[in-house]
Structure formats: structure tokens, C-alpha cells
Amino acid sequence: MARLLLVEDESRMAQAVAELLRREGYAVDVCGDGESGAQAIRERTYDAMILDVMLPGRSGTSLATMTRDLGLTTPIIMLTAKTSVDDKVTGLDSGADDYLTKPFAVPELLARVRAQLRRVGALDDHAACSRTRTFADLSWDVSSLTLRCTTSGQSTTLSQRESALFETLLDNADQVLSRDQLRAAAWPQAYGSDYNSVEVYCSFLRRKLAFVGSTVQIRAVRGLGYVLRDGKDS
Incomplete structure (x- = not known):
């Protein structure tokens, strides 16, 4: 280690x-x-x-x-x-x-x-190059930042900021996180700034999830924050 x-x-x-x-x-x-x-x-x-x-x-x-x-x-x-x-x-x-x-x-x-x-x-x-995260029908290559839907076979590349936010949501899948929690975990160096950036990058991620044809959704929970869920389960 x-x-x-x-x-x-x-x-x-x-x-x-x-x-x-x-x-x-x-x-x-x-x-x-x-x-x-x-x-x-x-x-x-x-x-x-x-x-x-x-x-x-x-x-x-x-x-x-x-x-x-x-x-x-x-x-x-x-x-x-x-x-x-x-x-x-x-x-x-x-x-x-x-x-x-x-x-x-x-x-x-x-x-x-x-x-x-x-x-x-x-x-x-080998371990660094092969690290892959999976959730529902998604496969995410952390090294190349490539997000792929295992059902459709379609893939897309996430930006650095999108990747940071996506990993935070993935680490807490099915749990509602506030915008403050998401910003602090995804971009810890940006305390007190870019308050609307979470909303903006959630929107970017939703478009990419739709592009690859995934059933996974990023849902806004009124007054609370955002949650990553598999839409098939709802």
C-alpha cells in the first residue's frame, strides 16, 4: 500500500x-x-x-x-x-x-x-488501469472516465468535474445528499463558491445518462438535494 x-x-x-x-x-x-x-x-x-x-x-x-x-x-x-x-x-x-x-x-x-x-x-x-465501478446497467472506467451502458453498449466520456460528482453520487447511491454535501465531497477545494455548480453538473450528467440509454437517474428531492437511483426500481 x-x-x-x-x-x-x-x-x-x-x-x-x-x-x-x-x-x-x-x-x-x-x-x-x-x-x-x-x-x-x-x-x-x-x-x-x-x-x-x-x-x-x-x-x-x-x-x-x-x-x-x-x-x-x-x-x-x-x-x-x-x-x-x-x-x-x-x-x-x-x-x-x-x-x-x-x-x-x-x-x-x-x-x-x-x-x-x-x-x-x-x-x-494493473490495479490502477483496471478499476471499474458498476451500478445497475452502468459500467464506469475510473481511469479513462468512460461511462458505458451495459445494455445498449453506448458509452461517453465524463469531464473531470462530472466524474467527481458522479463518483460522490455513486458512493452514496440511493441516499439523498444536499447540494452542500455534494459540493464539499466532489470539489473539496471550492468551499463557499460555485453554489449552483452542483445543479449545473447534475444536469450535464443527466444528459449523458440519457445519451447512453441508462435506466439510472439523478433525481432532485425538493428541499433536500439529489439522489442517484436505478429508474427500473421505481
């Missing part, structure tokens, strides 16, 4: 991302500031690190530099809201292997983690 270090000072985001990574089968240590992150790096061995740039105590850039100064070649993915070329260059020059700007879609982060682990031989490639 690959062990990851996540250093992120926004506690709700850190908890949500860590939980998503654990669902993927990773062991995850979480630190909420730069100093505790530095201590973890010195004391433990990790297969990959995910470091926020702006941290209390010391920055993610400083942690990346420290990691390389220690002679460690552990893959590092930097997370930041900064989008300028200079900021990215600084992060990469400090020793980071990849750079992901906020807001990001969870499937993209997971794909980048897999890519870094694969690069250093810390990932079971």
Missing part, C-alpha cells in the same frame, strides 16, 4: 481529500502546517507528497526544498491558488515534480498521484 503525505492547512479540504485518497487504497498522513509537515518528512518514508504552497510556519516550497536537501527523491505534487508562470517555475525549481492549481477536480488529482507513483514504481499498474 502506497503511503502519502498531505500537508494542507484548510482542515475541511484536507479531511475531504484524505478520505478520497484513502478510498483509493492509499495510506494517508495529514499535517496542517509546515512545521509538522517538516517533522513528518524527517521521521517517515512516503511514496509521494502533496504539499500546499501557502502554509503556516513554513511554505510548501520550503518543504520541497528541504526534501531534496535531505537527498529524498519522493515525488512531490504542489497545490496552490497561484496561477502565474513565475509561481509555477518557483515551485518546480524548489523540487516539485508536478503543480496543480486550485480549484482542481478530484479525479485530476488522483490521476496525477497515480502518474507520480507509477513513475517511481510504487503503484500496482
Whole structure:
């Protein structure tokens, strides 16, 4: 089992991302500031690190530099809201292997983690490439983000944000989730923004479910939220 270090000072985001990574089968240590992150790096061995740039105590850039100064070649993915070329260059020059700007879609982060682990031989490639989720007449290839109806044989590709929302609904099939719950789970880095995005992306997903000819439905429950159900059962 690959062990990851996540250093992120926004506690709700850190908890949500860590939980998503654990669902993927990773062991995850979480630190909420730069100093505790530095201590973890010195004391433990990790297969990959995910470091926020702006941290209390010391920055993610400083942690990346420290990691390389220690002679460690552990893959590092930097997370930041900064989008300028200079900021990215600084992060990469400090020793980071990849750079992901906020807001990001969870499937993209997971794909980048897999890519870094694969690069250093810390990932079971077969397991990563063959992960498929099924529900009712749907088959979803998580790696390629391809959604297929097993009855019609029709398939379509989901976007990163559609995939994050679909996986959240799938993880909680037949349970009603509020828009806040869906947004927090699917896009943990986007707290307090894009309030209507859940409604918009549910609409996108409904169109794709109809396109492939699935009986699965995303239903709005007035005053409560949304639920993923097999329409054959109703």
C-alpha cells in the first residue's frame, strides 16, 4: 500500500481529500502546517507528497526544498491558488515534480498521484488501469472516465468535474445528499463558491445518462438535494 503525505492547512479540504485518497487504497498522513509537515518528512518514508504552497510556519516550497536537501527523491505534487508562470517555475525549481492549481477536480488529482507513483514504481499498474465501478446497467472506467451502458453498449466520456460528482453520487447511491454535501465531497477545494455548480453538473450528467440509454437517474428531492437511483426500481 502506497503511503502519502498531505500537508494542507484548510482542515475541511484536507479531511475531504484524505478520505478520497484513502478510498483509493492509499495510506494517508495529514499535517496542517509546515512545521509538522517538516517533522513528518524527517521521521517517515512516503511514496509521494502533496504539499500546499501557502502554509503556516513554513511554505510548501520550503518543504520541497528541504526534501531534496535531505537527498529524498519522493515525488512531490504542489497545490496552490497561484496561477502565474513565475509561481509555477518557483515551485518546480524548489523540487516539485508536478503543480496543480486550485480549484482542481478530484479525479485530476488522483490521476496525477497515480502518474507520480507509477513513475517511481510504487503503484500496482494493473490495479490502477483496471478499476471499474458498476451500478445497475452502468459500467464506469475510473481511469479513462468512460461511462458505458451495459445494455445498449453506448458509452461517453465524463469531464473531470462530472466524474467527481458522479463518483460522490455513486458512493452514496440511493441516499439523498444536499447540494452542500455534494459540493464539499466532489470539489473539496471550492468551499463557499460555485453554489449552483452542483445543479449545473447534475444536469450535464443527466444528459449523458440519457445519451447512453441508462435506466439510472439523478433525481432532485425538493428541499433536500439529489439522489442517484436505478429508474427500473421505481
